[in-house]
Amino acid sequence: MESKKRNRYLLFLGYGIMTILAYVVQFTPLMPCVFGAYPTPLLLLVIIVAMHENDWCGMIYGMLCGMLTDLNSLTPPGFYAVLYLCIGLICSLLVELLVQNNVISLLCVGGSVLLIHSVINCLVGAGFSAGSWLLYFTFYLRCAVYNLLALLVLYILFKLIFGFDIRYKKPRGVYPKKLLRQKMMQTVNRKEA
Amino acid sequence: MRFFFKSKRFKVILAIILILSLIGGVTGVVLATAPQSDILGAIIRPVQSAADSVAGTVGGFFDQMQENRAVLDENEQLKEQAAQDRYKLVDYEELQRQNEFYKEFLGIKEDHPSFSFEPAMVIARDTAQPFGTFTINKGSLAGVEQYDPVITSAGIIGYIGQVSATQSVVKTVLHPDINISVLDNRTRDSGNLTGDAALAQSGTCKMIYLPRDNAVAAGDLIISSGDGGVFPEGLMVGTVSEIKASENDTGYYAVIRPVEELDEVDDVMVLTDFEGQSHLAE
Numbered sequence: 001m002e003s004k005k006r007n008r009y010l011l012f013l014g015y016g017i018m019t020i021l022a023y024v025v026q027f028t029p030l031m032p033c034v035f036g037a038y039p040t041p042l043l044l045l046v047i048i049v050a051m052h053e054n055d056w057c058g059m060i061y062g063m064l065c066g067m068l069t070d071l072n073s074l075t076p077p078g079f080y081a082v083l084y085l086c087i088g089l090i091c092s093l094l095v096e097l098l099v100q101n102n103v104i105s106l107l108c109v110g111g112s113v114l115l116i117h118s119v120i121n122c123l124v125g126a127g128f129s130a131g132s133w134l135l136y137f138t139f140y141l142r143c144a145v146y147n148l149l150a151l152l153v154l155y156i157l158f159k160l161i162f163g164f165d166i167r168y169k170k171p172r173g174v175y176p177k178k179l180l181r182q183k184m185m186q187t188v189n190r191k192e193a
Numbered sequence: 194m195r196f197f198f199k200s201k202r203f204k205v206i207l208a209i210i211l212i213l214s215l216i217g218g219v220t221g222v223v224l225a226t227a228p229q230s231d232i233l234g235a236i237i238r239p240v241q242s243a244a245d246s247v248a249g250t251v252g253g254f255f256d257q258m259q260e261n262r263a264v265l266d267e268n269e270q271l272k273e274q275a276a277q278d279r280y281k282l283v284d285y286e287e288l289q290r291q292n293e294f295y296k297e298f299l300g301i302k303e304d305h306p307s308f309s310f311e312p313a314m315v316i317a318r319d320t321a322q323p324f325g326t327f328t329i330n331k332g333s334l335a336g337v338e339q340y341d342p343v344i345t346s347a348g349i350i351g352y353i354g355q356v357s358a359t360q361s362v363v364k365t366v367l368h369p370d371i372n373i374s375v376l377d378n379r380t381r382d383s384g385n386l387t388g389d390a391a392l393a394q395s396g397t398c399k400m401i402y403l404p405r406d407n408a409v410a411a412g413d414l415i416i417s418s419g420d421g422g423v424f425p426e427g428l429m430v431g432t433v434s435e436i437k438a439s440e441n442d443t444g445y446y447a448v449i450r451p452v453e454e455l456d457e458v459d460d461v462m463v464l465t466d467f468e469g470q471s472h473l474a475e
Contacts, residue, residue, distance in 0.1 A: 026320065026321075027317035027318060027319070027320075027328070028317060028318070033320075036323070036394060038320035038321070040320075040321050069321075071317075071328070071357075071360075072317045072318075072319050072326075072328045072362060073319050073321065073322070073326065073362065074319070074322075074326055074354045074355060074362055074364055074368070077355075121321060121322070125321075125322040125323075125324065126369060126390035126393075127369060127390070129369060129389070129390050130390075130391070130440070131389055131390035131391025131392070132390045134390070134391050135323065135390040135391060135393065135394065138394055139323045139394055143321070
């Protein structure tokens with residue numbers, strides 16, 4: 001029990017170190033610029049961590065990463081904190097309730113999130129002006145595609161660093177009881193099989 | 194004793210001594226060298242050389258050890274000295290860079306004595322947006338306020354969009370939200386400089402509201418007019434790249450290349466106060 005707790009602390013320490021690295025990489029452009037697009041490692045970490053953690057962890061981690069992003073952007077204070085909190089919650093719940101945690105799910109969930117994020121980013125940055133659409137295709141969409149590729153690499157790295165079997169999701173009672181029971185039955189059946 | 198002197202052995206020894214003395218005497222006079230010495234020398238020399246070599250090696254080993262220790266100490270001292278010199282060189286280069294930076298601003302200060310500068314350094318860049326937004330290391334604690342102009346020695350590059358206690362985010366001239374009242378330095382045609390989503394990626398912005406009969410031409414210098422009180426009058430903003438007809442009205446707009454490549458700006462000055470400044474933040 002104690003070693004489990006210690007592993008958990010180590011895991012959080014790992015998350016912390018990865019977050020600091022991602023922050024440095026994102027805001028002091030160290031990552032290579034491909035066709036004018038840069039990756040946003042903090043958002044990628046939110047997606048990956050949320051997929052591996054429960055909804056509370058996903059939310060809080062998303063909020064923290066959003067707050068870091070808010071530090072260096074011109075959006076209203078707290079904008080990215082709320083946005084990333086929602087992204088963390090949605091990714092976590094999707095893996096908890098609908099899909100399994102594997103590469104295909106990652107590409108589906110991550111791709112959708114990155115696409116929505118790029119649209120929101122474009123609306124917040126460029127607004128509804130005539131050139132916004134052009135900028136969306138020449139910059140924001142490229143960033144989304146680049147991020148998706150980086151997400152895949154980061155996911156594999158994450159699995160290599162933290163092990164392929166980490167999953168600490170625990171039902172917290174926020175889901176409908178019927179759904180929860182189904183989920184638990186599924187888990188039991190899988191274990192028996 | 195008498196027996197010894199009369200013995201055969203004594204006679205032989207005496208004969209040998211006499212012969213050797215005779216040979217030595219004769220050759221010493223005639224050849225100036227003694228052959229017995231040569232013979233003995235020939236036998237002894239290799240042994241002597243070997244002994245000398247061994248002695249030299251053993252002695253040299255201890256000497257070498259002492260020398261090595263001295264060389265090591267000296268090496269350490271030199272290394273320390275080199276490290277200190279390197280630090281000094283870095284400091285010197287930094288000072289030289291700062292000196293150049295301040296020297297460039299001296300001209301602006303001489304032309305505009307009312308300007309109050311706050312030097313700042315770029316510490317982060319927002320790469321999620323293509324408008325060159327960056328963060329500087331000075332905030333409200335250093336007297337920086339929202340809407341304070343941010344300039345380099347070349348001219349205006351933006352204003353403070355958001356300010357916190359220790360850092361500020363700069364909205365650059367590429368951002369669509371920015372609006373600077375500008376005029377053509379040659380023709381005095383006036384207009385508004387603003388960012389454009391379609392132009393941002395090429396690192397240019399546009400000067401809008403140009404009248405139909407304007408005389409603005411490519412290569413003209415664009416300066417701030419000082420209207421509105423956010424930016425001071427007479428600072429460079431950019432140069433005209435081309436003139437285009439506006440799609441939304443009958444006027445024209447000029448594509449402007451800013452005074453600096455915004456991705457490469459490292460040191461900036463925040464104009465915390467100047468004559469005619471309207472404190473919008475208040």
